[in-house]
Amino acid sequence: MAYDDRFMSLAIELAKKGTGAVNPNPLVGAVIVKDGRVIGEGYHKKYGGLHAEREAFASLTEDCTGAEFYVTLEPCCHYGKQPPCTQAIIEHKIAHVYVGSSDPNPLVAGQGIKELEENGILVTSGVKKEDCDRLNPVFFHYITTKTPYVVMKYAMTLDGKIATKTGKSKWISNEASRQRVQEFRHELTGIMAGIGTVLADNPLLTTRLPNGRNPIRIICDSHLNIPLESRLVQTADEIPLFVAMLDKEKYILKDKISKLKEAGAQILYLPEKEGHTDLAALMKELGARGIDGLLLEGGGVLNESMLREGLVDEMRIFVAPKVFGGVSAKTPVTGCGIDEVTEAEEFTLSELERIGNDIYARYVKRR
Template sequence: MAMATPASSARDEIDRRFMAAAIRLSRRHLGLTGTNPSVGTLIVREESGGPIIVGSGVTAVGGRPHAEPQALYEAGERARGATAYVTLEPCAHHGRTPPCAEALVTAGVARVVGATSDPDPRVSGKGYAILRKAGIEVVEGVLAEGAADLMAGYLMRSSRKRPEVTVKLAVSRDGRIGIPGVGQVVITGEISRRQVHLMRAEADAILIGIGTALADDPELTCRLPGLEAHSPVRIVLDAHTRLPLDAKMVRHAREVPVWIAAAAGCDRNRRAALEGAGVQFLATEAANGGFALPELLEDLAARGISTLIAEGGAETVRRFLDEDLVDRVALFVGPGEIGPQGLLSPIRPDRMREGFRLTREARYGEDSYSEWVRKA
């Protein structure tokens, strides 16, 4: 095996540094780019003082324009001979605008450093092929795992035709998530709750069962200052349309969308009243005494939902786990105990389901956090 030269090692380090910056940039519009992924692009030029960023772009809200043309526009003529760092393979298919791969060729960049490949058959391998055919040096797979982690929803929807599902739970020190009949129980502190709001801001949709909706009357919005407009679509599994008209979600359904998954034979008057309040309905099928979750996820993907947070309750989370539909688990563990009257969590850090690997741990005040991802 050939040893890396000092020059190539230095360039590899520069590539990793700027790709890490592009990945951080791509996070800016998570959950806001419709059916397109949030991609980051940096145009970097070698000047007398070393490499500098002369252009940057992130997929626009709504999905257009893409990151590459924005970065190239900012760079202008300084893009010629520069290196483009892109977190996803540049698109290769024609729409209303030329493919991003062709835009990079026209701009005269000398190198393109990519993170992860695009599984979309219109793009997969074709974007890089356009670049190489034009004589542009292409380096693939730089920090691919980090880039893929942020756009896991898009990659999942493209390859498996369903959203990435994250189960989020707040668990007490003794493994409980609440008390039956009591309603919402405060388990974690303010810092953890702010982290949950950030998760919501970066997700396309959030889902709960009707039991949780009735017991807690949650809003399920993002309430971080400046990020209120980033709230996800709110979905309730409600076979018999029991969600009250005066529920917080329903009262604000025209500002932040609410979708109800209901049975075909649900009460027509109840449905009409909820629709009159701005609630939308999802056509769903029944299976094994509950909802046909795989089919529901396919329908959500068809509506452009790439990332879905399942927040509760215990039975809803258990159904997703039992049907092998969970891709990521986010567990917040508070310092207090609820006691034997509490409802046991279907998962907790010391009793994780098989097939998941621990990828992240953190402390938020007195709370601990752990994140688990499905093994490849």
Template sequence: MQNQTETYMRRALELAKRGAGHVSPNPMVGCVIVKDGRIIGEGWHEYCGGLHAERNALKNCTEDPAGADLYVTLEPCCHWGRTPPCTDAILEKRIGRVFVGCLDANPLVAGKGAQILRDAGIPVETGICEDECRRLNEVFFHYITNKTPYVVLKYAMTLDGKIAAYTGDSRWVTGEAARRHVHETRAQLSGIMVGVGTVLTDDPLLTCRIEGGRNPYRIICDSHARTPLDCQLIRTAHEIDTVIAVTEWNERAAALKKAGAHLVLCQAKNDKVDLTDLMHQLGAHGLDSILLEGGAELAFAALEAGIVHKVQAYIAPKLIGGAAAKTPLGGTGFAKMADAMPLKNVTVTPLGEDFLIEGVL
């Protein structure tokens, strides 16, 4: 029975992932309805403001779901938001049993949904594939609890730890499969952030270049508003949300705002943008996640500030050498190996000829 229960929950997880990049700041949720050993309804949360997974699954049922088992990756909501409570729909359709992946961290739910169903006489079992369900919504659980973005530090490097040749050439460190995965990640997260040095050196566009992808908010850490008015980011600022974090208001900042950028005035720390203050401001603006793409100085500053939650390192099996060639992390570094920041829950995923190593801090 337990294996079958996990099989249905993993199917619900597969469905939930279809909402990636479309439901933020809501969680990804999948639901499967089973009657007499047969799946009679499936659904997932498709977009923010749309029906929740449970209501979609009930709507899609091929027969009366009365007495059926309902499997859902996240505890059913019990409050009015953009849509009615899912607990009401479960009760109305006389579902027999409910299996939940993990409880909701939202204070408006947080165990209340499961208790409402139990009080109505519906058996509820929680913790089915719980770790997988929690990992699926690591962004949501962090944001709903802390109100600051979940930050993913991403970089691509050669096997000897270089992100570019000593000449500065960096196209391309990794292959097509790895680069596509980066764009998929861009589509899933709310924002993408770089330092002004990256803008001055690379003039990036920071868009999502896959079919059906969604462009994230583009964020530039630029203490003294050095971002060029003719760079790609500013030329497209009226079309794609572009945020510039500064520590002072000057004529250049005013010009960037006039050109279409959103200016965020932050506290200064060592003459740089205070990243902790920036995260609180972006979180208050509704950004629940950020892909931190560079450069090396900003990456290390973010680690020092404690704002990074996950690391994505794309490793290309090639060697380029060069004592002056850049590495992913700049700054002064930590003084002792014992001070190094360890990752946990590490996974390794092959992407073409390259490898993606992921872990959480």
């Protein structure tokens, strides 16, 4: 039986509703169809809650024996926080399952589909695969690497500056673009910046969206220069703040460490690499703490280190129709840079949008 694109598109839209609430689980949507009519639909709403498949069965308006089932991700076949979804599909006597993405989770990885087929259910996989895959780059990366998927974000002028020569950066992009950034902060579990940005801008790095989720804030600060009176430290008892410093300085800086801990911050002790915190080690540490995705909000020195270490998976860039000029005005990626064009990290354009007079572009790492 041929599948109907509209039902998978509906499942994708449903999946998106879980944004910011399901991490480190994937976004998943499901639709049950009988005689060309939707008779049930659901999505994974919350980490630890029912999976999309069971949400869809719970919403059924009539018997679904012999129905078709559209699901954006291969159904799970193992016991986690919830029983296997394959079981629910088999018990409900579904005739045909249309699957979008395959699940790279080693506990699933084709086993879900195999189990359905072994129980006499027809399975068609790869339905609107590209669109379904686009829902879950964070999950696909985290489940296989146990380190966060890193999204570098910045706003720059037409001449590629992220601040004026006097260090002013408010505001480069327009209000609608900045609103989009609030959505990214809601979407990703963590947000990371360098101490240079903290000293220059005194940011809060929270989500200013109604019902938005605040990301866990991570500051790369080898020598613990973060001011106790900074807005980050002042809010650390309500909104998690991790400060990553050099392990070898923990005795010299013990008084400051105590004060930061008293304020509610957590300190991450890291090995040294090229005079700074070792970023690959930091990614492992953050992954171990359940941070599956990270919004990297620079500035240029930290951005360059992350790129040079091969730790950036995606770039989201806003270009505003302004020109700042000035040799000393900061650019999005500074640091020591590379020598040869062939050494450059390469990305593929995955989205391009006009937001008022700004341009928004999204690039994913070429693997």
